[in-house]
Every structure is written in C-alpha cells, then in structure tokens.
Amino acid sequence: MHNTMVKNERLALWRKNFSGFWSIYSQNRMGLIGLAILIFFTLMALFGPLLVSITTLSIDGVTKVLHPPTSGFWLGTDDLGKDILAGVIIGSRVSLLVGVAATAISMIIGTVVGIVSGFYGRTADALLMRITDVFLVIPWLPLMLVMAALLGPSLGNIIFVIGITSWAGTARIIRSQTLSIKERPYIERARAIGSGDSHLMFYHILPNVFPLIFANTVLVAAVAILSETTLSFLGMGDPTRITWGVMLHFAFSMGAVSHGAWWWLLPPGICVVLVVLSFTFIGYALDEVLNPKLRRRDQ
Amino acid sequence: MRGYLFRKFFHAAVTIFIVIVINFFLFRIMPGDPVRVLIRSPKISSEALERVREQFGLNESRLVQFWIYLRDLFTGDLGTSFNYRQPVIDIIIERVPATVLLVGTATVLSIVFGVLLGVILAWKRGTRLDIVGLSISLILYSMPTFWVAIIMVMIFAVYWQIFPLGGMGMPGVYYSSYWAELASKAHHLFLPAITFALILVGEYVLIMRSSLLEVMREDYMLTARAKGVSNRDLLRKHALPNAMLPVVTLIAINLGFIVGGAIQIETVFSWPGLGRLMYNSLTNRDYPVLQGLFLFVTIAVIGANFIADILYRYLDPRVKS
Numbered sequence: 006m007h008n009t010m011v012k013n014e015r016l017a018l019w020r021k022n023f024s025g026f027w028s029i030y031s032q033n034r035m036g037l038i039g040l041a042i043l044i045f046f047t048l049m050a051l052f053g054p055l056l057v058s059i060t061t062l063s064i065d066g067v068t069k070v071l072h073p074p075t076s077g078f079w080l081g082t083d084d085l086g087k088d089i090l091a092g093v094i095i096g097s098r099v100s101l102l103v104g105v106a107a108t109a110i111s112m113i114i115g116t117v118v119g120i121v122s123g124f125y126g127r128t129a130d131a132l133l134m135r136i137t138d139v140f141l142v143i144p145w146l147p148l149m150l151v152m153a154a155l156l157g158p159s160l161g162n163i164i165f166v167i168g169i170t171s172w173a174g175t176a177r178i179i180r181s182q183t184l185s186i187k188e189r190p191y192i193e194r195a196r197a198i199g200s201g202d203s204h205l206m207f208y209h210i211l212p213n214v215f216p217l218i219f220a221n222t223v224l225v226a227a228v229a230i231l232s233e234t235t236l237s238f239l240g241m242g243d244p245t246r247i248t249w250g251v252m253l254h255f256a257f258s259m260g261a262v263s264h265g266a267w268w269w270l271l272p273p274g275i276c277v278v279l280v281v282l283s284f285t286f287i288g289y290a291l292d293e294v295l296n297p298k299l300r301r302r303d304q
Numbered sequence: 305m306r307g308y309l310f311r312k313f314f315h316a317a318v319t320i321f322i323v324i325v326i327n328f329f330l331f332r333i334m335p336g337d338p339v340r341v342l343i344r345s346p347k348i349s350s351e352a353l354e355r356v357r358e359q360f361g362l363n364e365s366r367l368v369q370f371w372i373y374l375r376d377l378f379t380g381d382l383g384t385s386f387n388y389r390q391p392v393i394d395i396i397i398e399r400v401p402a403t404v405l406l407v408g409t410a411t412v413l414s415i416v417f418g419v420l421l422g423v424i425l426a427w428k429r430g431t432r433l434d435i436v437g438l439s440i441s442l443i444l445y446s447m448p449t450f451w452v453a454i455i456m457v458m459i460f461a462v463y464w465q466i467f468p469l470g471g472m473g474m475p476g477v478y479y480s481s482y483w484a485e486l487a488s489k490a491h492h493l494f495l496p497a498i499t500f501a502l503i504l505v506g507e508y509v510l511i512m513r514s515s516l517l518e519v520m521r522e523d524y525m526l527t528a529r530a531k532g533v534s535n536r537d538l539l540r541k542h543a544l545p546n547a548m549l550p551v552v553t554l555i556a557i558n559l560g561f562i563v564g565g566a567i568q569i570e571t572v573f574s575w576p577g578l579g580r581l582m583y584n585s586l587t588n589r590d591y592p593v594l595q596g597l598f599l600f601v602t603i604a605v606i607g608a609n610f611i612a613d614i615l616y617r618y619l620d621p622r623v624k625s
Binding site: 135136138139142143144145146147148150151152154155227231234235238239240241253257262263265267270271274277278281282285 | 315318319322323326330331442443445446447448449450451454455457458462463469559560561563564567568571572582583586587589594595597598601602605606609
C-alpha cells in the first residue's frame, strides 16, 4: 500500500519533470530539427532493412555496374551492380547499433570511474585520474586503430575499441559533479542513518549526476558514430557487415574517386553527417535546457 | 615557477611511462602467439619456431622481456619492419618532414582564418552572417575527415583537374631547377593542406567567437569604451589579447585530433608521411612499425602538450600566482 503510493508519487514527479523539460526543449528549433533527423534514421534502421531485402537480391550485374542514378536505382549502383540506396538503408542498422553500443560502454565506464574517483578521493582518485589523463592525451585514432588491428576485424571488437577509448571526458565531468554533490547535507544525513558507500553512490549521487550523463551521452554518441565510420573506412571494420563506413571503404578502395562515382561516395557520407549533426543539435538544445545560465545567450 | 615546471615535467614523464607500458603489453596480451604473428606462416617446424622465439627474447619471462624492450627503446631501437626490412626508427624519421610540412601549413592556415572569422562573427553576433557562419562551422565539424578529403579530390582533381590526385611530386620526374621542384611540391601540397585546414578551422571559429563575446562583456571593456577608445583599438588592444588565450589551449587539446586527421588526409591524398605509413602498416599488419609509430606519435603529442602548458603560463600572467 505504502509502496504503491510512493511509486505513484514518483511517477507523477517524473511526468511533471518531463513536461517541464519538454516545454523548454520544444522552444529550441535546433533541438527539434536534431530530434526529427534522429527519429527518421532510427525508423530507417528499425524497419528499412525489412523493406529493401527483396530489391537487393535483384542484382543487375551485366548492364548496371557502376551506373549513375536512374529510375530503377535511385542512387545508382556499385562495382558489383548492387543498389546503393539499399546499401545505405541496410547500413543504417549496424552503423547506429555500433554507435549506441559503444556509447553505452563508454558512458558506463566514464560514470563508474567518475563517481568512484570523486566519492572516495585520495589514492583511488589519484590513480583513476592519472589513468583518465593518459586516455585523454593519447591520440584517439592511432590507439583505436592499433587495438582494432590487434583484436581483428569484427563488430564486437569495433564496439569494444570505441567504448574503451572514449570514456575519459565523461569521467572527468562526472567526477567534478560528484565532488560537489558529496559535500551536500543530505549525503551526511543518509550516512548517519546507516547508508553504505555503494548505496550512497547508487541511490544518492547517481540520480544527481544523471542530467550530466544524459547530456554527455549525446556528444559521445556523435563521436562514436564518427569513429565507427573512420575505423571502417581505414579497413578495420567487419567486411561482412554493411555499415556506412564499410561502404565508403569499398568505394574508396575500388577506385570510386578516380572514376568520379559520386553516387557511391556521397549518400553514405551524407547519412553519417546528418546523424552526427542531429546529435550535435540535440546536445546544444540539452545544454540550454539543463544550464539555465545559457538560456538567453547572445541576446 | 620552477616547482610548477618540475611538477608538469614529472606528470608528462609518468604519462609517457604508462604509454610505454601500454604499448608493450598491448602488443603481447592480445590474442594469438606473437611468434605466429611475427612469422606469418602456419607451416613452420617447431625447431624454427623455437629459434625465432629465442631470437626475439620471447622465451624469457614477461618482466625480462619488458626490461629488454625498455633497454632497446633508450638506445633508439624500435625493431625491424616486416615489410621494409629496415630499422623502424629510420622509416619513421624519414617520413617526419612530409607530415610536419602538411600539418604545419594546415594548422597555420586554420588558426589565421579561424581567428579572423571568429572575430567577424562575434562582432556581427545575432545577424544572418553570424548564423550562417555558425551553421557552416557546425556542419564541417560533423563531417568525417576522410570524406571531406574524398569530396575535395573529386571536385578539384577528378572533375576540374586543376590539382593532382595525390602524392608529393611526380614519380620518376627530374626537375630542371630547384624552383620547378618547389613549385611542383607546392602544387601537390595545396589541396591536402586546404582540406586539412577546412576541417580544423570550424573549432577555432567557434572558440574564438565565444571567447571574444565573453571578453566583450567584461567591465574593463565598458571602461575603455567610456574613455573614448575607438572600435578598432577596443578590439585589437583590449579584447583580442585576452580572447586569444583559449585558442592556445585549443591547439594543445587538438593535437590528438590533428594526428587522427593526418592519418585520414594522408591516406586519401597518398601523402608520404607518418599517417600514410600508419595506414600502410595497418593493412600490411606490419606490427613493429605500428608499435613504433604509435609510441612516437603519442610521445610527440605528450611533449607538445607539455610545451603548450608552459607557453600558456607565460602568455597569461593571471595563472602565474
């Protein structure tokens, strides 16, 4: 009985918070455009591959090799006569999947390192921050390339490599927020009534750094998508799984550039740019919602 | 100042040591026997396998191996390339000038234009010009570097054919004079350098714009205006020196990003520098070169960060206290 009441109250609070959040967010044109683009590509990734699977099979290999866009192939064909449009749509699924999974890994590592480091301080903090600094200063692309090359080309490895190299910025931000939160009176009160360290970190600090995690996720996701594209382009991707990066890799290595096959090179790249841009736009909008100081900037 | 310098130097040294440790273990802990990778042939007798193991010190314990690795590092021995059959350090040194030329040109171009455009946008904030400039900076920032390079090649080298497809000069051509060779080099450098600068410029525009806007809100700017300082002097003598500081920080932060950009640009333009070497050793699985290159590049970035830290303190008297 008591529990359901608490639950209902919590639900009402969430609903109130969300509608407050949305009323500010929906004022932001950049944020809305970003959200619209992201929803479009998410739908494409979810349902697109179901629609095109039949058209990809109809390879017109004899006459329509490296053919510019025509009525049958709206975005032309590649060197094997495969439909570029179908490739772009199928590629959206794995591209976004890699981005989402890598972002999740990165956010989990960054949050855990940040909270633990800020909460315990002293030796743990010094040690973890030293490691974080190393990851911040090592040039990210060579590190990812070396790791990907050593692990071998597979989807899981790409996700792992991107996730493990991109958490340092998040850890730093979460740590500084944790440092300020743990000094607040309610933490002391919770400790006084017997809360342990892990309870404090999970139930009292994590919810308070959550807005930061949320805003940072968007930016890390943009980096993750770009990283996947770049790694795949440089030949570290799984050649059996089509992503936008893998498409660009094959286009480049098969000489699409000197052939002037713009229809092969432009569509996958434009998709990447749009997705990254949508995350950047949403990030800007979130920044304004979560940071009231910025709300009326430049006016 | 000396204490600060010492602390920074100590931090940089520790970071480099950690990188060396990572570099050593990364190439050994990864799945697969290093000997198998080394010889790259499944058909080999066990005696030969043992000999290779001994030759590379792989029969020793991990700790002894690490000690041997450290000793070799300090004597400049980074191993021998699988592919070129040359010492790795020689291969790397040989390719440094090309990369420095490309990266240097691009960085200077992007800072000059970035600061200039940032100032213009800040001065015209809220106007249509500002919005267009901001959007272009954001879009450029969202593009994969290699993709921008590909598009530039398609437009200027394939479609219009006013610049070469790539490389640093015509292979096998002897030039009539030093100037002819220099002109050819400049002609080859132009497109990759402009492309690289285009990718880097967006961030400088954004940081210069926001930093200048912040400085212009300061009280001392109002005081200067009240004293009757002209708009031109207000910008040049009062606002810019302070607004330039974040740009210096950005150069240091950007170094890792610049290295990543160099790998992609050099790959697309076949520019014979370190980035292209990295791509080639990746595709050939030339592990000694890869390992040496990774260490070389990382230490260069850490060193440059260290220098930027000191430079920043010198430029901004406020952090000296």
